[in-house]
Amino acid sequence: MIDLIQHYWKALLFSDGYHFTGVVVTLWLLVIAIALGFTLSIGLSMARVSSRKWVQFPVWLFTYVFRGTPLYVQLLIIYSGLFSLDYIRGHEFLSWFFRSGYRCTILALVLNTCAYTTEMFAGAIRSIPRGEIEAAQAYGFSGWQMYSHIIIPSMLRKALPAYSNEVILMLHATSLAFTATVPDILKIARDMNAATYLSFQSFSIAAVIYMCISFTLIGSFRLAEKRWLKHLQPAS
Template sequence: MIDIVQEYWKSLLWTDGYRFTGVAITLWLLILSVVLGGMLALLLAVCRVSSNKFLSLPVWLFTYIFRGTPLYVQLLVFYSGMYTLEVVKGSEMLSAFFRSGLNCALLAFTLNTCAYTTEIFAGAIRSVPHGEIEAARAYGFSRFKMYRCIILPSALRIALPAYSNEVILMLHSTALAFTATVPDLLKIARDINSATYQPFTAFGIAAVLYLIISYVLISLFRRAEKRWLRHTKPASAH
């Protein structure tokens, strides 16, 4: 095991000398997909709770499709299927984009986490105390200002515990990136297994690295919950 770590530690953590690999690619996929998906989900969540069916129904359909199909299938559609379409092959920009396994994996992960996060945020928006909304209306807040100053900040605090679980699940989902030949952590572990024929050691090292990343993420979210959800905890008896 020590020999394997000494020989492959660079590939496992960040580079094989020619490209970024391992933990570096895994974190890149996780952070970028969560940030992009989360930003898009904020807008879609507002549409999702709208009483206007022209806004809410397309968002419902989007979340239904991406939550109702396996992420693995979505990744295969983007990586193997999109490039066969004439509209993609006929466009130089689209052709170049879908030719990259990294781009396809990032797109699939972003849309998938966006769908789940949209429903998380929409549920949190519906859970905002009605009294806060009525108070904002009484002060003459516009709808935009009410969302910006009252509803969204409160909803994000409510959504934090569920959203932290979604981020951890996305970390686990990045292990599918090897399907698109992306040199993520699992892909490097598979390569090590192929070279050494020691699957327990190769995949065991990968498991430990995933556990470390998960521990760091869970710790960060716990600190965030302690700071922003302090008011939801019962006061200690004196």
């Protein structure tokens, strides 16, 4: 029993040189999903606030669908549902892509966080005072200059507190990766529970690890807020 516990403890935290640990897999999923979702959402948020309906509507539909359905269901559709289609299995690239639990999990996480972040950034853009836009236009800023120098920086600062919550929620969402047999923290904890029947110890260890990562992320965002939102803090 002790050997089993040591084995799973190493699988959670310590690499043997050939396999990634549960913590590394979880952080890897989080970083890739957040990086891709963040990048895509910047462009999509601009389209979301566009006055052109044909530009705005597809983005609205995307965010409506992915915010209106559970991430767990989205992962099941992407990992199990799509691969059951004859067209997917018959296409060389699509069959290769959707056969991997890692790739399906990342795709589901990216689409989900992108939908939420797009609406978050779009709301931040709408909250930018009209006077700032008019001042930029008066100075002769082009559309690209206005977005790159005024709108996007202001959007990112305004959305920072809410975006920190999205990152924490996405960390917790990575625990669904076990559905696609990805060996993240929860998957290893479940394996440990199945092998040792120590349910409380197995899942408590996983909970403590998630909590430590969450507090680290929260602390990092607090430091970022103090630096970039310093002008919003009350004068002492």
